[in-house]
Amino acid sequence: MYHFVAVTSCQVKGTVFKTDANGALVDISAKSSAYLSVEQACIHRIKHVEEAGIVPGMVEEFVIIGENESDDSLLLSLRMIQYELAWERCRQLQAEDVIVKAKVIGANKGGLVALVEGLRGFVPFSQISSKAAAEELLDKEIPLKFVEVDEEQTKLVLSNRKAVADSQAQLGIGSVVLGVVQSLKPYGAFIDIGGINGLLHVSQISHDRVSDIATVLQPGDTLKVMILSHDRDRGRVSLSTKKLEPTPGDMIRNPKLVFEKAEEMAQTFRQRIAQAEAMARADMLRFQPESGLTLSSEGILGPLGSDLPDDGVDLTVDDVPPAVDL
Structure with missing residues (x-):
């Protein structure tokens, strides 16, 4: 037990020359020796200074926080x-305004405690999107956004709900995201895509029939999936690897090729969607001449009869820009 008197803190450079069970001796080129206790060695809880990389020969900047009354040594x-x-x-x-991943280390009657940058942050239950019980989230990493950062009041408040909402807002139909297989069910696989659970239905794994999902996927597998649909109200995301196959059955025979070509195949999918939408708009305008507008072959609205062919709009896949740029 050290009894020390506080001194005005100042920063000094020192060299560790010895470690023991309680801390480390540091040479700071002063008349008195200097000591770094294990409690002051790291923002995280450690049992020995070497867990924080503090070993003899290490040169670092330290802060003098006091003086030991028993031997006049400085405390760092x-x-x-x-x-x-x-x-x-x-x-x-x-x-x-970024999203961070933080580990849940505790809970109380008001919410969860998560470790962010070595600091204990509070996540109120009202700001948690998951319906899981608090004990189910212990030791799990969850996405968070900052609500309040107040060092003077030592208040660090975070929101899981805002982080999930922002992540979901970025899930455009046809976009490719990286996911991790969480669990397998007879009807499909649940995939974690940045803190959001999406369903990869068995019918959307491959063009070829998949009778046993476990022969294609295993919990913990990392894969690329395409967003097929997103119901924000219900919080449901449907995924597909089938749409990413260069040739039918590749997800079963050569998934590596599927992931390599994922963005290219998704681009083609988005172009087809854009083409279908353009054709639908053209048909709608063609049968509503009272609007006084038509869709030109360049996809531009203009006066009736401007340059719309008699047999409709002739668009190719290359003519239509992608709905979503990756």
Whole structure:
């Protein structure tokens, strides 16, 4: 147990020359020796300083936080520096409005406690999108967005609901995303796509019939999938690898090829969707002459009879821009 008096903190450079069970001795080129306790060695809880990479010969910047009354040695801290950097990083992430993944380390009657940049953040139950019980989320990583970052009040409030909503908003039909197989069911596989669970139905795995999903996919597998549909109200996302197959059955015979060609195949899918939409608009306008507008062969609305052929709009796949750019 160290009894120390506080001193005005200042930053110094030091070299670790010895470690023991309780911390490390540091040479800071001062008359008195300096000591870094294991509690002050890292923002994370550790049992030995070497867990934080503190070994003899290491040169680092330390903060002097006090003086040991028993032998006048100086007491150092790395934790204080890391703590300040962690708050600065959280403020930056909040300003950038990014989504972070954080591990749930605890829960109380109001919500969950998650570890973000080494700091304990609070996620109110009202800001959790999952219906899972708190104990089911312990030790799991969940997507979060920053709601409040207040170092003076040591308040770090986060939202899982906002993170999931933002992720879902980016799920355009025909877009390709990276996913991890979470579980297999007789009717399909549930895929985690950035904190959102999507269903890859057995009929959407391959053009060839898949009688046993386990012969194609296993929990933990990483794969590319295409967003087939997205019901935001119900929070349901339908996925497909079938639409990404260069030739029918590739997902069964050569999934690596499917993933290599995924973006190319998705581009073709989006072009077909755009073409179908353009044709539908053209048909609608052709049968509604009272609107006074028609769709030209360039896909531009104009006065009736501008340059629309008698037999309708003649568009090829190459003429139609993709609905979504990757």
